[in-house]
Amino acid sequence: MSLQAAQNQPSPPPSAPDSGKTLYGGKSTRRITVHDIAAATERGEKWPMLTAYDAMTASVFDEAGIPVMLVGDSMGNCHLGYETTVPVTMDEIAMLSAAVVRGTRRALVVGDLPFGSYQEGPVQALRNATRLVKESGVGAVKLEGGERSHEQIRLLVESGIPVMGHIGLTPQSVNAMGYRVQGRGEEAAQQLLRDAKAVQDAGAFAVVLELVPAELAAEVTRTLHIPTVGIGAGSATDAQVLVYTDMVGLTGGRTPRFTKQYANLRQVLGDAAKEFADEVVGGTFPAPEHTFH
Ligand SMILES: Nc1nc(=O)c2c([nH]1)NC[C@@H]1CN(c3ccc(C(=O)N[C@@H](CCC(=O)O)C(=O)O)cc3)CN21
Ligand SMILES: CC(C)C(=O)C(=O)O
Numbered sequence: 001m002s003l004q005a006a007q008n009q010p011s012p013p014p015s016a017p018d019s020g021k022t023l024y025g026g027k028s029t030r031r032i033t034v035h036d037i038a039a040a041t042e043r044g045e046k047w048p049m050l051t052a053y054d055a056m057t058a059s060v061f062d063e064a065g066i067p068v069m070l071v072g073d074s075m076g077n078c079h080l081g082y083e084t085t086v087p088v089t090m091d092e093i094a095m096l097s098a099a100v101v102r103g104t105r106r107a108l109v110v111g112d113l114p115f116g117s118y119q120e121g122p123v124q125a126l127r128n129a130t131r132l133v134k135e136s137g138v139g140a141v142k143l144e145g146g147e148r149s150h151e152q153i154r155l156l157v158e159s160g161i162p163v164m165g166h167i168g169l170t171p172q173s174v175n176a177m178g179y180r181v182q183g184r185g186e187e188a189a190q191q192l193l194r195d196a197k198a199v200q201d202a203g204a205f206a207v208v209l210e211l212v213p214a215e216l217a218a219e220v221t222r223t224l225h226i227p228t229v230g231i232g233a234g235s236a237t238d239a240q241v242l243v244y245t246d247m248v249g250l251t252g253g254r255t256p257r258f259t260k261q262y263a264n265l266r267q268v269l270g271d272a273a274k275e276f277a278d279e280v281v282g283g284t285f286p287a288p289e290h291t292f293h
């Protein structure tokens, strides 16, 4: 949404972490809704979103105050050992979304519709989104594509399912588009703007902008009234999302340049495993305090 629109809203006191009203740092323990997301964005709050693929990790992020959790199809390459997100199935998303819902009390949980679960058309999209809402308990779903997914988004929203759009780089189309920055050049920029408006017009409550030039992401953010969620899209978006395994240094191999590593859990977990193994081999674990007689 535009800065101007944000500035027309009554502004919160500078730093109100305990008002119970801010999205991040708020004290309220009830489940966050898409209405809370809209209200926070209108107040000019920037908000964080992280992926999660299991109940334990989700509970850590929930206790840290992360207001929106995405059960991303990035589980394909970040949790399930596939090369890409393309092979991820509805069964996998449904099972891990249910786990993330069980692990959270406050976060809005968004289930990512996987490749092949909505491309056939609006009816297929509704069937699969309904499954995530009823069986897994998610509060919203996300699907990729702008103009091309307009009808799917519209039917879901009309049916009472909040939808987050996703434009720019859409990894489910990797075989067609690669992992390149999107929206470079005048024609591509105009297409991205049309996609953003199509997502908003169809009724989405937010839209992910992935791997687009910062200036274009800023323009989309100024143009739309719904919040933009950036990943590799610069700092002007209303929200930011990261794949959590990138954020904590768990992802093996190369990670995209736009990620930032805030911890090195790969090192921590590896060191713990080696220490355990050394103590088993050396006979110092288990010690008397771990032993029953
Ligand atoms: N670990 C991980 N992090 C992600 O952010 C992520 C996934 N996996 N899987 C699903 C999608 C795929 N994403 C990707 C994957 C690769 C690049 C990549 O290689 N980008 C290049 C820039 C390319 C260019 O300059 O045009 C890079 O160096 O970052 C980007 C996004 C983002 N998502
Ligand atoms: C990177 C985010 C937006 C995503 O779609 C995912 O994690 O699957």
Ligand SMILES: [Mg+2]
Residues within 6 Å of the ligand: 072, 073, 074, 085, 112
């Ligand atoms: Mg995804």
